[in-house]
Amino acid sequence: MNxxxxxxxxxxxxxxxxxxxxxxxxxxTDGPEVAVGADAPVVxxxxxxxxxxxxxxxxxxxxxxxxTERTRVTARYRIGGIGTAGCADDVEMSxxxxxxxxxxxSDNAATDVLFHRVGQDAVDRVLTDLGLSRTRVRGCCEDLxxxxxxxxxxxxxxxxxxxxAAATPEQLWKLAVLDPARTTSSxxxxxxxxxxxxxxxxxxxxxxxxxxRAIMGRQIWPHRISSGLDTGVQVAAKTGxxxxxxxxxxxxxxxxxxxxxxxxxxxxxSLEDRRPAVDASIGRAARLAVDHLRHGVTS
Numbered sequence: 001m002n003x004x005x006x007x008x009x010x011x012x013x014x015x016x017x018x019x020x021x022x023x024x025x026x027x028x029t030d031g032p033e034v035a036v037g038a039d040a041p042v043v044x045x046x047x048x049x050x051x052x053x054x055x056x057x058x059x060x061x062x063x064x065x066x067x068t069e070r071t072r073v074t075a076r077y078r079i080g081g082i083g084t085a086g087c088a089d090d091v092e093m094s095x096x097x098x099x100x101x102x103x104x105x106s107d108n109a110a111t112d113v114l115f116h117r118v119g120q121d122a123v124d125r126v127l128t129d130l131g132l133s134r135t136r137v138r139g140c141c142e143d144l145x146x147x148x149x150x151x152x153x154x155x156x157x158x159x160x161x162x163x164x165a166a167a168t169p170e171q172l173w174k175l176a177v178l179d180p181a182r183t184t185s186s187x188x189x190x191x192x193x194x195x196x197x198x199x200x201x202x203x204x205x206x207x208x209x210x211x212x213r214a215i216m217g218r219q220i221w222p223h224r225i226s227s228g229l230d231t232g233v234q235v236a237a238k239t240g241x242x243x244x245x246x247x248x249x250x251x252x253x254x255x256x257x258x259x260x261x262x263x264x265x266x267x268x269x270s271l272e273d274r275r276p277a278v279d280a281s282i283g284r285a286a287r288l289a290v291d292h293l294r295h296g297v298t299s
Contacts, residue, residue: 004292008036008285015281017246017266022188023289026199026251026259034289038189041134041180042265045240046106047249048137048184050194052115053215055122056099057208065117067096073109079145079160083107103215103238108141115140130197135186144177144184151175164243172243172271191249191263199251199259216250223276224248225262228283244268246278252290260293262286 012019020037059065073084073091083101084091085108093101098114101107115123120139127135138144145160152171154163164172176182197203198212217236225248226235237250249263264282268275 004034004288005036008034008288011281011284011288012266015266015268015277016270016275017268017278017281019281019285020188020265021263021285021289022192023260023262023286023293024192024196025293026196026261029196032293034292035189036285039187041185041187042247043178043180043240043242043245043267044135044137044184044186044191045242045245045247046108046111046141047186047191047238047240047247047263047265049102049106049111050191050198050212050216050238050249051123051126051135051137052111052118052140053099053103053212054126054194054198054203054208055118056095056114057211058126058204059118059122060095060211061205061208065095067099068094070094071098071113071117073098073113077109077112077142079108079141081106081108083110084113085109099211100215100218103212104218104220106221106239106241112140112142126203130194130203132186132190132194135190135194136184138184147176147183151177169271175243177242178244178267188249188263188265192261195249195251195261195263199261213251219250221248223279224282225250225252225264225286226283227280228285228287240265243271246275246282248282248286252286254294258294260290262289 020040020042022035022038024033060067070092083105098110101110123137149158152163152167198209201209203209219237221239232255234253237248240247247265252260266278268278
C-alpha cells in the first residue's frame with residue numbers, strides 16, 4: 001500500500017499541490033483501502049452539497065416536501081456563476097429541478113434556496129445519523145461568500161468575483177474559506193463513508209438514496225476524476241472549487257459491476273484560476289487508487 005500511496009503523493013506534487021485521498025470498494029467497509037492523508041481535515045467547497053442533497057431527499061421521502069412544487073430564485077441569490085446563480089432575472093423552478101442544478105452543475109443559488117427550505121438542522125441530522133463527527137457544514141454558499149467578503153474587508157453587497165480579483169495573494173491565503181478549522185470541512189475518509197451510505201441505502205430510505213445517486217450520475221464536469229478513467233467507467237460525483245482548492249468525490253462503476261468510492265481533495269501551491277495539471281492529478285490519483293484496489297497494481 002505504501003507504494004501506491006507514494007505514487008499518488010508524487011502525482012499531486014508534480015502538479016504543484018498537496019493531495020488528500022481515500023478510496024475503497026463500495027459496501028466493503030473492512031476491506032482494502034487506499035489512503036493518502038485520509039484523516040486530515042480538508043475544505044469541502046461545493047462537495048458539501050452532497051449532504052444537502054441527502055437532507056432534501058429525506059424531506060421528500062418523508063412527505064414534508066413536494067418535489068414538484070415550484071419556487072422562485074430571486075435577486076438575493078444572484079451571486080454569479082452558472083445556472084440560476086448567473087441569471088439576470090428571477091427564475092421559477094421545482095424543488096427537484098433545483099436539486100438537479102445543485103449537483104449536476106454546482107449551481108450556488110439553487111443550493112441556497114434548497115438549503116433554506118430544508119434547514120441547517122436537517123443537514124446536521126444527516127451527518128449525525130451517519131456518525132460523521134468530523135464533518136461540519138457551516139451554512140450554505142451565501143454564508144461562505146459572506147465570510148469571504150468580510151475577510152477581504154469589503155461590503156456584504158460587493159461583487160464576489162471583483163473582490164477576489166482586487167485582493168492580494170496575502171489576503172487570499174488568509175481567507176477563512178481556505179482553512180478547514182474555520183469553514184465547511186470534513187476528511188476524505190468521512191466523505192467516502194457518506195457516499196458509501198448513499199450507495200448502500202443507509203443514508204436514507206432506498207428511494208431517497210436512489211434519487212441522490214441518479215442526480216450525481218448526471219454531473220456535467222469531466223475534467224477531474226473522469227479525466228483519468230477509461231471509457232465505460234461510470235462516474236457519479238460532485239466537484240468543489242475555491243481559490244487554490246480543487247476537489248471531487250464520487251463513486252466509480254466499472255463494466256463488471258464493481259463500484260468504488262473515491263474522495264480526492266487538493267490544495268494548490270498557487271492561486272491561479274486555471275490549474276489544469278491539478279485537475280488532471282485528481283483523475284490520475286483516482287485511477288491509481290482504484291487500479292490498486294482492483295488488481296493490486298501501480299503504474
